[in-house]
Amino acid sequence: MNIPDNLKYTSSHEWISEPKEGIVTIGITDFAQDQLGDVVFVELPEVGSRVAANDAVAVVESVKTASDIYTPAAGEVVAVNEALEETPETINTSPYDTGWIFRLRLTSPTELGGLLDASAYLQHLEEE
């Protein structure tokens, strides 16, 4: 199970990158994509939409399930990974890299308080 050290995690299996000029990138973890199975469709948020912490912002669909993707923090959606419209399976093959889902400009950088680091996320997975 791949859990890169340089990312932060939520208990609902999203990963968040280090903020760069107040912008973070968000996707789902290797564990999540494995659980979902072959991704067939991703419902992306609208660029420009304002979201609150823990809002369901995107949906990742496989044949048998659909999972809401939650934003860990409030902010504005500044970019979405449009390549996922053509090749949603990228989330399966490269969940942390080309399978990113959306980018968020944080309302406030201190919003990212309650996130898990890699070892805490691993522990969370073991408990589940």
Next chain:
Amino acid sequence: MASEVKNPAGSQDFPLIFERSVPGRRASTPPPAAAIDLAEYLGVENLRGQAPRLPEVSELDLVRHYSQLASRQFNIDANPYPLGSCTMKYNPKVNEEAARLFQDLHPHQDDSTTQGALELLYNLQSLLAEITGMDAITLQPAAGAHGELTGILIIRAYHETNGEGSSRRVVIVPDSAHGTNPATAAMAGYRVREVPTNSDGEVDLEALEETLGPEVAAVMLTNPNTLGLFESHILRISRLAHQAGAQLYYDGANLNAIVGRARPGDMGFDVVHLNLHKTFTTPHGGGGPGAGPVGVKAHLRGFLPIPIVTRTASGFVWDDGLPHSIGRVRSFYGNFGNLVRAYAYIRALGREGLRRVATMAVLNANYLRVKMQAAGYRVPFERLNMHEFVAQPPAGLHTIDIAKALLDYGLHPMTVYFPLVVKEAMMIEPTETESLETLERYAEALADIARRAANDPDFLGGAPYHTPVRRPDEVRAARHPVLRYRFDEKSG
């Protein structure tokens, strides 16, 4: 498992009706009429340039095509289908005859010309009220989910009338509930709260009591529940819900377990929906139409959808004078053709026949359970079940693979991966119309599958081997949806 692709160019595909089409051919000819100048009648700006592209086939080719398609279809007449909570019982043919007697009635005919139909519906309303122990019935909803929506809207209107519409915004469902329950609640504007199932397989009473409060509009239950177990504390649940000011809703999907032996009205339910295509054997038709009548207790009668059939001194009439009605939920009167079928069934069986349905349904389910347990399949709840039960495959095997393997035996798989509260769930409901020999055959097939899987680990992954198509690629279908035939491309 790499097997040689047998039809690589798609050249032996079973044809679509469009692929049998030859320009100039036709099957049926309507009554002849002289040509008219359509532009004059309709206005040239309203005319379609080209006729729609429909198939052009001879009547024989039409018959061949749809007869051959029929032979590529599992069905109760030919195969057992012990799908949990679907009640796949035999569909009596006399019911089809009954429906045909009434099929030419136009819904706008004057009541004086439809007294037989109205009398039938009036009788059916009374019979269903008696069977369920409720005070009033609407026959309008077209399906179970439609009945659920109707029932929840009735509850919503009731709370509105009492001034509690904006405070009661939550519906409680058990975590074992059928997916329509939370979807229905959402369509009616409610939030959903789940209560867990305890280790006995019943609703956790403490959790329920904790979650009940003044914000709860309704508790939706099936009884027996989707695990096939009777909620033995139902009277207590009813008291708790009513004390909290909530209404109690009965999802009638599992009525086959208790029909003619117990009544949801007696258990304290305020609203009930029935699935005529389950308990009352109106045919499933490949997915519909069904019918989902709703029954209510007297305090909710005024909210029923209009119209309902009433009897006056001069005969039967449609009454749409219910002052607090939630309105219509469908056009005309409901799925009348299926209401006739259900009526014929209830009159054929009568009181004793209905009672026997429930008794034999529960007997058959327990019989199949013990046979499956003898074949190595596990059952999470150590108790007698009702008309259905949940099982799990022998350790190490997956439900999906066993389901696919069953297809080669001419047997339909059980419901798989539902309810969500049991891992690798197999939900099985044989119904009362199957013989013990059929149940033994089913269990023996499952035993055989388990044996073969133990001897040959690759066997299950390759199943089914003898069906017209094998493991269609559902991922491809969802990623690149092709939802119609394209005339300009070769379909493939």
Next chain:
Amino acid sequence: MQFTPHTVEDIERALAAIGIDSLEELFTDIPSELLDPPFDLPVGMDEVSLRRHLQELAAKNRTDGPNFLGGGAARHFLPAVTEHLAAQGAFVTAYTPYQPEVSQGILQATFEYQTMMAELTGLAVSNASMYDGASAVAEAALLAMRATRRNRVVVCTGVHPQSREVLQTYLTPLEAKLEQLPLDPLLTPTPTLSKETACLIVQNPNFLGYLEDMPRLAAAAHRVGALFIAVVDPLSLALLVPPGSYGADVAVGDGQTLGNPLNFGGPAFGFMTVTKPLLRQLPGRLVGQTIDRDGNRAFVLTLQAREQHIRRSKARSNICSNHQLTALMATINLAALGPTGLVEVATASIKAAHKLATRLAETGIRVVRDARFFNEFVIELSGDPQAFRRQLAEQGIHAGVPVPAEYGLGPAVLLAATELTPMRR
């Protein structure tokens, strides 16, 4: 009558295997105060008595005699071959095709249905059918609200009154505003819509039978970014410009006129077709084409992640079933008629209706011909419409759907004619 096979020996054998002594033990989980109450139900009937009883009921109906009834359902030619093929036990007693390997019959027939509805309406994709036209209208409004994230629904009164009632029922529990746009007096005027409008819903031919200017109304909707929903009689699409050509985003309606018996109003089926961008908002079942592991073409239920059994409270709709069997009958009927036959049925219906209108006008009846109509039109009466219908019924003629007072036409009824309407006086 009863359909359980169990003999006394069967029951004994089953009890022994289960390990209980009596059938009563199977019901011990039910509290005794609930078990076996006295049911006031009649005794069962044998098949001869049952048939006699049903025939007695049927004899109290009248379906013979000329039929001029429309108002959302009509009697059309239904060839014997259609009913025969749709009545095959394999179609009638099949379940939902969740196991595609053994359900290619139903799945392929549904794919054929989806193709035909897309062809008729000129839109990209169809679902596998819905309960009826009225609930399809309601579901279309919900779709428009989801897709536009707006909550104002504008519906023309030309849409069937029952469909508007169902629409109201569906919208009541949601934060939505329903606005009715009246006919003026036979056709829909161009509305003023706002940026809160999710959709404009127009029926063509409208409830009174008259042909609307759909392109103009579609443009009005699109000007404010609202969806245009066309409610259509699918039989009329044999001849009329299809919704896809005038910019409809969604087309819905009732499929009875494509090849279902009247069935006293149900079941028939509803249909919904949409443009490609709206595909993932489409409620109901969808059948898609794919290949299996051997490269064979195969059909499967697809995009199920939209549906209730997966999304649960976030589903597009709670709809669980479709009206498969009645949609199948229509599919077979369309293949039986073919494009020529369908055009002939529609043309003959128009001709019969216009001939009827002319003949009635000749006798002095006030026939409303101020706008073009398809196969249904209004006549004004001097007396009560219900009484008019009753009197004709007594003479063995089925005619006159009362026009509701909301249309402001005074006492009036609708008359319709089809290719089956006998045209002698």
